[in-house]
Amino acid sequence: MKRQPSIDIVxxxxMIIMALDHVRDLMHVDSITQSPTDLTTTAPLLFFTRWITHLCAPIFVFLAGTSVYLSLQSKNNVSEKRSHLIKRGLFLIVLEFTIINLGLFFDIGFHTLLFEVIxxxxxxxxxxxxxxNIxxxxxGIIGLVIIFCHNLLPLIPFAENSxxxxxxxxxxxxxxxxxxxxxxxxxxPPIPWLGxxxxxxxxxxxxxxDSEKRKRIFIKMGLSSLVLFVIIRFINIYGDPALWTSQKDSVFTFLSFINVTKYPPSLLFCLVTLGIMFLLLSIAEQFQSQIKKVTLVYGRVPLFYFVVHFYVIHILTLILLFAQGFSWSQFEFASGTFGRPKGLESGLPLWSIYLIWIFVVALLYKPSAWFGKYKAQKQHWWLRYI
Structure with a gap:
């Protein structure tokens, strides 16, 4: 089966939005000390800067599963696909704990081993x-059961030290x-993401x-997911460990309503993010040609872009620290603060984060386009893992 443009576009x-979150994580002035979704300290723009990036991981994981299905249909060789999937899965786990963890923390001692999306x-x-073989x-039913029911786990009365x-x-x-x-x-945590x-x-x-039938299905699924999100969230009993509450004004009450939990991805988190994903999939191929051209470049090489963008952002972070007057001896890498000194103010205001985000995405356009062409033209075995 040929590659689906809508998948790569979305x-x-x-992937473009994801870079915004990582620039904010490493470079925003308050990212080390405050959570952007803490309603007692955040501002609406900072909240939405973080919230919009909630879309990234679930869509990335969902479409990874979709791509496996389409690849299996095109090759129709279950044993070969099984072998490749297992090998690639183990490769990604090793990649996470080596190249990606290094790019995130710049800590050659690997004092923190972080199990994240890859x-x-x-x-x-x-x-x-x-x-x-199933x-x-x-x-799909197993996946939905996991999504809808994994929030019940805390209710199981395990003995404290069982x-x-x-x-x-x-x-x-x-x-x-x-x-x-x-x-x-x-x-x-891998089980909710497996769902x-x-x-x-x-x-x-x-x-x-066909595209028209697929579009109708995705619109129905997207709207149904979002309506279900609103209903369950309004009931305010199940679906997310953080219940919404009335706040100091209507804006912050709305922020509380949509402030869903990513770690692990709650039912409500999945409904709102995947609901938006289905709507994007329904209209992706109707975007203007220039938008499709740009998004396809990044969407066809997601792992390459993911790895490289961390190193680019982190190098820019170190340049920023030098520019703000810090010396190499003040950098802290083993503590998980990305090199930023603890107890000393560093970083940039939010408006600067947006400018650097645009710069990073633009900087990676040509390398991503090059690697996409290279991958399409070459048949090296290792390219199947990237």
Whole structure:
């Protein structure tokens, strides 16, 4: 089956948005000390700067599952696909703990080992590879059960120090596990993200329909997800561990209403982000040609862009610190602050973050376009893993 432009367009959009969050993480003046979604300290623009980037990870993971389905249909070789998926999944996990962790922290001692979205996708690929003989509809049902029900786990009355709780918790909830002077941080608990990937895999069959039928389905699914989000969120009992509350004004009350939990991705988080994704997929191929051209460049090389953009942003962060008068001896890498000195003000205001974000995305356009052409023209075995 030929490559689906709408998938690459939407993936390109979220890759562009993703860079905004990482520029903010590393360079915003308050990113080390404050959460942009903490309603007691944030401002609406800062909140939305973070909130819009909630779209990135779930869409990235969902479409990774969809791409596996389409690839399987084009090759129709389950055993070969299983082998490749497992190998690629393990490769992504290793990549996360080496090249990506290094690009994020610039800590050659690897004092923090962070399990994030690339490792979660790797875990999902390994599991999906083992399950390829199961019908896609069944995998989709399993994925939906995970999405809708994993928020029930905290209600299970495990004994406080039970072995089962200790083993299961990092698979469902964030955790920090110290070892040998280092710490392993489970930032993306893999089971909830696996649910999103399995659902994306099952949704791959919609791309076998003609474009008009597919568009109607995606509009219905997108609107249904968003309506369901509003209903469940308004009831305010289940779907997210953080209930919404009335705030000092209507704007902040609205922010509380949409302030859903990403770690792990709650049911409501999935409904609102994937609902928006379905609407984007329904209109992606109707975008202006220039928008499609630009987004396709990034969407066709997501892993390349993901890895390189971290190094670019981090190098710019170090240049900023030097420009603000800090010396190399003041940089702190082992503490997880990306080199920024603790206890000393550094970083930039929000308006500057947007300018640097645009600069980073523009800077990576030519390299991404080059790598996309290189990957399309060459048949090197290693390109199948990137």
């Amino acid at each position: 993936r390109g959009i979220v 490792a979660a996708i790797g875990f999902g690929f390994v599991v999906l590879g083992l399950l390829l 019908r896609s509809q069944t995998l 072995v089962l709780k200790v083993i299961l918790s990092p698979f469902f909830s964030p955790a920090a596990i110290p070892f040998s002077g280092r710490v392993f941080v489970m930032g993306y 999103i990937m399995l659902t994306g895999f099952a949704a791959g069959r919609f791309f076998e329909f």
